[in-house]
Amino acid sequence: MALISRVPVRPNFEILGKRRMTLAFSAGLFLVSVLLAAVVGLNLGVDFRGGILMEVETEAETADIGNFRSTLNDLDLGEVTIQRFGEPNRLLINIQEQEGGAKAQQAAIETVKQTLDDRVSSYRRTEFVGPKVGEELKRAGMMATGLALLAMAAYIWLRFEWQFALAGLIALIHDVVATIGFFSLTQLEFTLGSVAAVLTIAGYSINDTVVIFDRVRESMRRYKRKAMPELLNIAVNGTLMRTALTSATTLIALFALAIFGGAVIRSFTWALIFGVALGTYSSVGLAVPLLMYFGVKPTQLLAEQESDKQAAERATGGAS
Amino acid sequence: MLQIPRWQSVLIGLVVLAGLLFAAPNLLSEKAAQSLPDWLPKKQINLGLDLQGGSYLLLEVQTDAVIEDQLNTLVEDTRIKLRENGIGYRNLGIGDDGNAVTFTLRDPAQGDKAERVLGEIGQEVRVSVDGSGAGRLGLTASARDQRINQALQQSIEIVRRRIDETGVREPTIQRQGDRRIVVQLPGINNPERMKDILGKTARLTFRLVDEGVSPGSRDIPPGSEVLPSDDTGENGRPVRRYVVRKRIMVSGENLTDAQPTFQQGSPVVSFSFDTVGARRFGQATQENVGRPFAIVLDGKVISAPVIREPILGGNGVITGNFTTQEARDLALLLRAGALPAPLKILEERTVGPGLGADSVRAGELASILALIAVVAFMGAVYGLFGVLANVALIGNLILILAALSVLQATLTLPGIAGIVLTLGMAVDANVLIFERIREETQNQRGPVSAIDSGYRNALSTIFDANVTTLIAAVLLYYFGSGPVKGFAVTLAIGIVTSMFTAIMVTRQMIVLWVRRRRPQSLPLMAGE
Numbered sequence: 001m002a003l004i005s006r007v008p009v010r011p012n013f014e015i016l017g018k019r020r021m022t023l024a025f026s027a028g029l030f031l032v033s034v035l036l037a038a039v040v041g042l043n044l045g046v047d048f049r050g051g052i053l054m055e056v057e058t059e060a061e062t063a064d065i066g067n068f069r070s071t072l073n074d075l076d077l078g079e080v081t082i083q084r085f086g087e088p089n090r091l092l093i094n095i096q097e098q099e100g101g102a103k104a105q106q107a108a109i110e111t112v113k114q115t116l117d118d119r120v121s122s123y124r125r126t127e128f129v130g131p132k133v134g135e136e137l138k139r140a141g142m143m144a145t146g147l148a149l150l151a152m153a154a155y156i157w158l159r160f161e162w163q164f165a166l167a168g169l170i171a172l173i174h175d176v177v178a179t180i181g182f183f184s185l186t187q188l189e190f191t192l193g194s195v196a197a198v199l200t201i202a203g204y205s206i207n208d209t210v211v212i213f214d215r216v217r218e219s220m221r222r223y224k225r226k227a228m229p230e231l232l233n234i235a236v237n238g239t240l241m242r243t244a245l246t247s248a249t250t251l252i253a254l255f256a257l258a259i260f261g262g263a264v265i266r267s268f269t270w271a272l273i274f275g276v277a278l279g280t281y282s283s284v285g286l287a288v289p290l291l292m293y294f295g296v297k298p299t300q301l302l303a304e305q306e307s308d309k310q311a312a313e314r315a316t317g318g319a320s
Numbered sequence: 321m322l323q324i325p326r327w328q329s330v331l332i333g334l335v336v337l338a339g340l341l342f343a344a345p346n347l348l349s350e351k352a353a354q355s356l357p358d359w360l361p362k363k364q365i366n367l368g369l370d371l372q373g374g375s376y377l378l379l380e381v382q383t384d385a386v387i388e389d390q391l392n393t394l395v396e397d398t399r400i401k402l403r404e405n406g407i408g409y410r411n412l413g414i415g416d417d418g419n420a421v422t423f424t425l426r427d428p429a430q431g432d433k434a435e436r437v438l439g440e441i442g443q444e445v446r447v448s449v450d451g452s453g454a455g456r457l458g459l460t461a462s463a464r465d466q467r468i469n470q471a472l473q474q475s476i477e478i479v480r481r482r483i484d485e486t487g488v489r490e491p492t493i494q495r496q497g498d499r500r501i502v503v504q505l506p507g508i509n510n511p512e513r514m515k516d517i518l519g520k521t522a523r524l525t526f527r528l529v530d531e532g533v534s535p536g537s538r539d540i541p542p543g544s545e546v547l548p549s550d551d552t553g554e555n556g557r558p559v560r561r562y563v564v565r566k567r568i569m570v571s572g573e574n575l576t577d578a579q580p581t582f583q584q585g586s587p588v589v590s591f592s593f594d595t596v597g598a599r600r601f602g603q604a605t606q607e608n609v610g611r612p613f614a615i616v617l618d619g620k621v622i623s624a625p626v627i628r629e630p631i632l633g634g635n636g637v638i639t640g641n642f643t644t645q646e647a648r649d650l651a652l653l654l655r656a657g658a659l660p661a662p663l664k665i666l667e668e669r670t671v672g673p674g675l676g677a678d679s680v681r682a683g684e685l686a687s688i689l690a691l692i693a694v695v696a697f698m699g700a701v702y703g704l705f706g707v708l709a710n711v712a713l714i715g716n717l718i719l720i721l722a723a724l725s726v727l728q729a730t731l732t733l734p735g736i737a738g739i740v741l742t743l744g745m746a747v748d749a750n751v752l753i754f755e756r757i758r759e760e761t762q763n764q765r766g767p768v769s770a771i772d773s774g775y776r777n778a779l780s781t782i783f784d785a786n787v788t789t790l791i792a793a794v795l796l797y798y799f800g801s802g803p804v805k806g807f808a809v810t811l812a813i814g815i816v817t818s819m820f821t822a823i824m825v826t827r828q829m830i831v832l833w834v835r836r837r838r839p840q841s842l843p844l845m846a847g848e
Contacts, residue, residue, distance in 0.1 A: 055675065102664045106515060123509070124675035128668040133378065137801070144799035151791045159784055193734055196796055196804045200741065200811070203792030207745075207785040211752065214781040242755045245701065246748040249694050253744030256690035257737055262682030264370075264675070265737050272741065 015236050016229040022285030033181025040184045045191035050134035052095040055124040062088040086263030141195040152206045163294035171287035175205045182274050188267040197271040205279025209287045215239045247280040342722035365724045368732035373676035375511040377503040378667035385661040386471040394421045397441050405437045420458030428453030471660040481656035509672045521618050521662050522653035524572030528565045529612040535561035550620040551641050562621045564614045569604040570597050578654035580647040587647035589638045598634025606630035683736035690740045704843040708829045709750035712821040719817040732806030742814030749822030753778045767842050
């Protein structure tokens with residue numbers, strides 16, 4: 001029979017009672033992430049750094065990285081980093097931006113190809129990004145992330161109260177910063193795909209938060225006389241099963257992708273896995289407790305309830 | 321809620337059916353899909369360059385060169401106008417900022433007159449002369465923009481012609497912003513030749529060689545210039561230099577055709593002029609028999625043969641130290657025409673066929689395994705209702721594939737990741753609804769009433785939660801490029817289709833089930 005029947009329908013964890021702990025954890029995570037980003041820094045990929053990236057398949061079954069490194073260093077192309085990529089005979093070669101404009105980059109690509117010709121069986125990909133484009137992509141990435149966070153907060157403001165929007169926004173910033181911290185710590189390459197990962201994490205996290213907020217609002221209307229911590233606890237516990245189940249299915253899908261999806265999107269997928277876990281936590285452990293500190297009270301909603309109800313009636317009336 | 325109007329049921333059925341129909345061609349090979357009868361949909365999903373292999377190039381038109389060209393013409397116009405009207409000037413040239421023609425009048429009192437006569441050059445110029453006689457003549461902002469826009473349009477046209485001449489299948493050439501061109505070349509995994517072809521302006525001119533001075537001389541006459549040979553020696557430097565007249569006998573614009581061919585065993589390019597070109601070339605060669613003339617391409621001398629006899633037929637050959645490939649490429653460039661300004665390659669992304677195929681395989685495997693895992697999980701957790709949610713999930717996948725095929729959106733590797741992510745997230749709506757139904761049952765409601773209010777209460781939550789994710793997808797699409805755009809597309813499509821399948825399709829199924837079985841309790845609550 002269905003597994004769910006063995007799971008308590010109404011879990012009752014004292015989550016809000018532990019709010020000091022979760023808030024301290026979030027603050028710590030935030031600070032560590034900022035420090036990591038500032039001290040260690042992101043390992044910027046070719047998209048943002050500019051330069052040349054090549055993925056090659058070597059003739060030898062196991063590529064001799066040292067040999068490739070010394071050959072390429074002899075070419076005098078500046079900083080060259082080489083790493084194994086997915087398979088023993090695949091290498092990822094990163095070459096820094098060459099001086100002398102676009103022509104110099106093209107020349108460098110040709111020189112490398114000629115030099116490696118006898119040792120490489122195929123060039124799986126070649127990417128070159130000019131410095132100007134790199135800067136533009138960086139700016140576009142930051143714009144997209146900033147605007148996305150604001151737009152999401154604005155939507156919550158529209159549908160809830162400003163306290164909810166603010167709590168949601170703080171949780172979002174927390175998630176984005178912690179994900180950047182994750183990239184700094186692991187030194188996974190930060191590429192255009194990583195920006196997509198960050199935005200997806202933000203989308204997932206806010207999705208989770210909205211579901212709980214929705215229940216908070218509902219609980220506030222239903223139990224007008226209960227104290228806030230108790231109310232919030234009811235809301236969190238009421239949605240806890242859903243939160244856990246959705247995170248579980250999403251993580252299951254992402255693990256399949258991380259393991260079988262190939263080397264190219266592996267760092268993207270690991271970031272998503274980290275982010276989905278984090279976003280699930282931040283909704284419960286950060287966004288909801290913050291509501292308490294922003295002074296959301298059931299009585300406050302009461303005043304607006306009437307007009308709200310009318311609006312809702314109008315809306316459903318218009319729909320049917 | 322449980323009373324679903326007949327038309328709604330029919331509509332849901334039709335959407336699912338259409339989804340199946342439009343997704344189906346993707347199961348066939350490309351050839352088989354094309355041979356389907358016309359009344360069946362046959363569009364397949366468009367694979368991005370990262371999946372099918374190919375080359376992406378971002379080119380920028382060097383608009384400074386366009387403006388400089390225009391200013392050079394204006395210098396000549398200014399010279400003529402001032403001379404015609406007997407106005408003395410000195411220091412005529414392009415200003416230091418490169419934005420305008422500057423000059424100084426010998427007699428500052430003639431300022432007004434100069435402004436008036438120079439104003440006759442055209443609507444597109446702005447003239448100003450100050451009290452000291454210093455003058456400036458520049459293009460108006462709109463004229464400037466128009467020139468740049470025109471240059472971009474022309475460049476796109478020429479790029480298209482050049483690429484078409486190489487025979488690449490299904491290239492995409494698009495304008496991006498006000499000075500960039502995006503070129504996508506499916507199947508091209510060694511774009512060196514392409515970059516070579518697009519990197520040349522290909523401005524061809526025929527000019528006389530100035531035999532009066534040697535290239536090393538300090539006194540090159542103002543009507544001549546020193547140009548390097550196109551041939552380079554071992555060290556990469558030009559093998560020799562020529563003094564060439566600036567005056568152009570004929571230029572590449574007057575060519576009607578150019579073909580690679582052989583002359584005495586060496587590759588050469590034969591060409592034909594149009595009537596104007598033929599007349600000019602004939603006249604110039606007639607007057608200069610016995611003298612050498614230079615064939616100049618982009619400021620480099622390809623060769624400088626001696627005119628043995630007048631060439632009156634409008635046909636000729638360009639000899640040079642060509643390989644067969646070089647001759648072929650030169651002929652191609654001449655046929656396609658010259659670019660109005662040089663193009664610079666800002667970005668290049670090339671994916672080989674091996675990586676593309678690997679990515680498709682890995683993406684398919686990951687999607688299938690993710691689907692199986694999620695289906696198994698949902699079935700284990702929710703039993704019968706889980707199975708219904710799974711049917712909706714598979715329906716969702718079919719609708720995503722159908723939407724991608726119909727919209728002809730490009731599926732990229734991150735796009736596949738978006739689908740896999742959607743598979744995980746799509747069950748969310750059902751989880752929300754089922755959890756709600758479970759709670760309502762706890763509140764002592766009967767099955768029908770529990771299902772009814774479960775759906776009703778979960779709806780606004782589902783809507784709010786999905787709109788926020790949709791916001792992220794829209795911004796990703798707007799700011800993202802290439803593969804990331806593909807991710808945004810599948811994510812957005814997945815959100816919309818999952819709302820449809822998770823809400824409408826499962827509800828339809830649950831309603832049918834309730835009507836037939838009239839259950840006393842819901843299987844969700846089986847343990848109690």
